[in-house]
Amino acid sequence: MTQQLPQQETTLPTYQNFSELYKHSIDDRAGFWGGQARRIYWHKQPDKILDDSNLPFAKWFVGGETNLCYNCVDRHLPDRAEQDALIWVSSEINQELLSNHPDVADAFKRLGNSVEFYTDYAKRRLTYNDLYKEVNYFADVLQRYGVGKGDRVVIYMPMILEAAYAMLACARIGAIHSVVFGGFAAHNLAVRMDDAQAKMVITVDAGLRGGKVINYKNLVNQAVEQANVKPEHVLVVDRGVMPYKPNAIDIDYAEQRKISHENKARVEPVWLESNEPSYLLYTSGTTGKPKGVQRDTGGHAVALATSIDYVYNGKAGETFWAISDIGWAVGHSYTIYAPLLAGMTSIMYEGLPHRPNPGIWWRIVEANKVNILFTAPTGVRMLKKQDEMWMTRYDVSSVKAFFLAGEPLDEPTAEWLSGHLGVPILDHYWQTETGWPILSHVAKFDHKPHKQGSPGYPMYGYDAKVINEETGEACQAGEKGMLAITAPLPPGCLSTVWRNDERFINAYFGLFDGTRYSTSDYAQVDADGYYHILGRTDDVINVAGHRLGTQEIEEAISGHDEVAECAVVGIHDELKGELPVAFCVLKDHSLVETTESRFRVEQQVIGEVVKSLGAIARPAAVYFPKAVPKTRSGKILRRAIRALAEGKETGDMSTLDDPTAIEAVKLAIKNY
Numbered sequence: 258m259t260q261q262l263p264q265q266e267t268t269l270p271t272y273q274n275f276s277e278l279y280k281h282s283i284d285d286r287a288g289f290w291g292g293q294a295r296r297i298y299w300h301k302q303p304d305k306i307l308d309d310s311n312l313p314f315a316k317w318f319v320g321g322e323t324n325l326c327y328n329c330v331d332r333h334l335p336d337r338a339e340q341d342a343l344i345w346v347s348s349e350i351n352q353e354l355l356s357n358h359p360d361v362a363d364a365f366k367r368l369g370n371s372v373e374f375y376t377d378y379a380k381r382r383l384t385y386n387d388l389y390k391e392v393n394y395f396a397d398v399l400q401r402y403g404v405g406k407g408d409r410v411v412i413y414m415p416m417i418l419e420a421a422y423a424m425l426a427c428a429r430i431g432a433i434h435s436v437v438f439g440g441f442a443a444h445n446l447a448v449r450m451d452d453a454q455a456k457m458v459i460t461v462d463a464g465l466r467g468g469k470v471i472n473y474k475n476l477v478n479q480a481v482e483q484a485n486v487k488p489e490h491v492l493v494v495d496r497g498v499m500p501y502k503p504n505a506i507d508i509d510y511a512e513q514r515k516i517s518h519e520n521k522a523r524v525e526p527v528w529l530e531s532n533e534p535s536y537l538l539y540t541s542g543t544t545g546k547p548k549g550v551q552r553d554t555g556g557h558a559v560a561l562a563t564s565i566d567y568v569y570n571g572k573a574g575e576t577f578w579a580i581s582d583i584g585w586a587v588g589h590s591y592t593i594y595a596p597l598l599a600g601m602t603s604i605m606y607e608g609l610p611h612r613p614n615p616g617i618w619w620r621i622v623e624a625n626k627v628n629i630l631f632t633a634p635t636g637v638r639m640l641k642k643q644d645e646m647w648m649t650r651y652d653v654s655s656v657k658a659f660f661l662a663g664e665p666l667d668e669p670t671a672e673w674l675s676g677h678l679g680v681p682i683l684d685h686y687w688q689t690e691t692g693w694p695i696l697s698h699v700a701k702f703d704h705k706p707h708k709q710g711s712p713g714y715p716m717y718g719y720d721a722k723v724i725n726e727e728t729g730e731a732c733q734a735g736e737k738g739m740l741a742i743t744a745p746l747p748p749g750c751l752s753t754v755w756r757n758d759e760r761f762i763n764a765y766f767g768l769f770d771g772t773r774y775s776t777s778d779y780a781q782v783d784a785d786g787y788y789h790i791l792g793r794t795d796d797v798i799n800v801a802g803h804r805l806g807t808q809e810i811e812e813a814i815s816g817h818d819e820v821a822e823c824a825v826v827g828i829h830d831e832l833k834g835e836l837p838v839a840f841c842v843l844k845d846h847s848l849v850e851t852t853e854s855r856f857r858v859e860q861q862v863i864g865e866v867v868k869s870l871g872a873i874a875r876p877a878a879v880y881f882p883k884a885v886p887k888t889r890s891g892k893i894l895r896r897a898i899r900a901l902a903e904g905k906e907t908g909d910m911s912t913l914d915d916p917t918a919i920e921a922v923k924l925a926i927k928n929y
């Protein structure tokens with residue numbers, strides 16, 4: 258089925274090279290983005306491309322009306338109705354799970370999901386036409402329960418297709434979704450529900466992680482109890498994994514979908530003014546209270562569509578796999594919105610990188626001919642520790658490029674990956690706040706060869722410079738400073754902190770008198786114009802008056818062949834203020850089983866640091882835990898490690914992925 262759709266303008270500006278493009282984006286912001294705006298469908302064309310009269314608040318495409326869901330789904334129906342829009346793969350749904358949870362297969366049927374089951378994974382392909390229908394049913398259900406434009410909907414779900422439908426359905430009807438990462442505990446969920454004043458929460462009976470059942474519904478019940486602002490309804494997608502007793506406010510999604518399906522429900526997209534919010538995504542700040550990053554609608558769509566072309570060199574019809582959770586910015590931007598805006602096929606994966614075996618990523622790549630990959634380095638480092646044959650037994654020749662972001666990409670990991678894939682391994686740098694890359698190598702233009710160890714150079718639209726924090730002056734090549742972006746931020750970046758304009762100004766624009774956005778990352782530019790991220794300004798160590806980034810030391814340590822990963826923290830020292838100590842996870846832990854061998858490897862590690870950074874950075878101790886604590890998104894919990902190293906309590910551990918890592922660190926300290 259196709260429907261008659263309004264024509265959209267498709268002529269895009271052309272640029273000879275990236276320098277010309279970048280210059281245009283900074284010298285004539287309105288001209289540049291006015292051209293890029295043609296990438297999406299506007300129900301009403303903008304009256305003004307940029308309103309920068311009230312900086313640091315920037316308004317993009319003022320007066321323009323559009324709809325994200327329409328652009329992601331409906332717009333592709335004439336040309337790609339039968340092309341896959343989403344391919345969902347779950348290595349959590351395997352034969353073992355199906356035999357222990359007999360209701361799971363039926364639940365898929367109740368939800369209208371025709372899933373293919375294999376021995377150790379399940380899969381569903383969903384065409385643009387299928388997606389169109391499912392999103393309409395979901396939107397119809399939301400409307401039936403009174404959710405409308407501007408209402409906040411908290412989505413607390415694992416990586417299942419209904420989570421994507423829920424996000425797109427909210428966008429369709431102008432409701433503001435706020436996805437809360439499934440790994441967060443009830444308290445964190447309640448805090449976010451309260452701040453967003455959520456009208457509805459969408460969840461599941463249970464999630465699955467490494468074969469373990471996670472009781473989402475129970476966590477939501479607790480959060481509802483704790484929240485000051487109670488949602489009117491909890492919409493439950495029952496996967497048949499864990500029986501639950503419905504509460505008065507609960508709604509069963511499968512039952513409601515059935516009604517919408519029987520009615521062949523179609524919901525008209527609600528056209529939003531470009532600056533109206535599309536979603537909120539909470540991220541931690543320096544205070545305990547998370548910040549609700551508020552994303553606009555039109556700017557977000559234009560920025561993502563542009564990035565798929567220029568940054569990722571993705572094409573309609575190709576397959577993009579951002580291996581992330583929808584609870585994070587990468588999942589929002591590059592698992593859901595951007596690939597669909599561009600008419601690509603996106604992979605949604607529920608599962609771990611090494612289960613059922615460490616070949617699962619490459620097997621998915623082979624089976625689905627993935628063209629562009631994107632993940633955080635941690636996942637790759639995990640695979641690097643495994644037998645090489647898991648990497649070499651699959652045909653990964655469809656891959657054009659592999660992008661990494663979220664944390665520093667160490668050179669050994671990049672080299673390992675590049676050795677196996679034989680394609681560019683492109684580190685790039687961005688933040689939840691920006692929603693798309695600030696620094697990158699452009700895959701589309703033959704601009705500068707990519708340089709390992711650098712996430713690239715500023716992307717179009719970002720007037721990003723390394724600035725001396727004290728003087729506010731731009732740093733020279735090789736000089737360390739704070740990476741800052743001159744206002745206005747380009748389209749797609751946060752428009753404010755939800756219901757807290759003051760916090761937006763203070764947290765991000767306070768340092769440079771409202772004129773520049775502070776990334777809170779140290780950086781430097783090398784003589785060839787490549788940027789290097791040197792760590793968070795808030796994770797700095799001060800050793801005898803010298804400031805050292807923990808990441809710089811970690812990079813030096815990763816030069817040691819046997820180190821799989823490491824975390825450096827500063828611990829209090831009476832004489833020097835702080836001293837760095839290192840926690841190294843080895844590829845083969847048996848190397849440090851005796852005191853002598855441990856001492857030997859410790860000296861080698863210290864030697865690497867002294868070799869690259871000098872004696873000032875010499876770690877006072879090197880511990881060898883079997884694992885280091887991380888968040889579910891793979892960020893090392895340095896604060897927790899530091900607390901343990903100083904014999905203190907770890908504090909808030911709600912984002913902790915694997916609790917045994919804490920014990921591993923304690924044991925390493927004890928055995929030292």
Ligand code: AMP
Pocket residue numbers: 540586661662663664665666684685686687688689690712776777778790792793
């Ligand atoms: P988040 O908003 O949680 O994605 O975290 C953003 C932060 O992650 C940045 O401020 C950096 O500290 C770090 N980060 C992101 N990408 C990179 C990268 N390519 N290299 C180094 N650090 C990165």
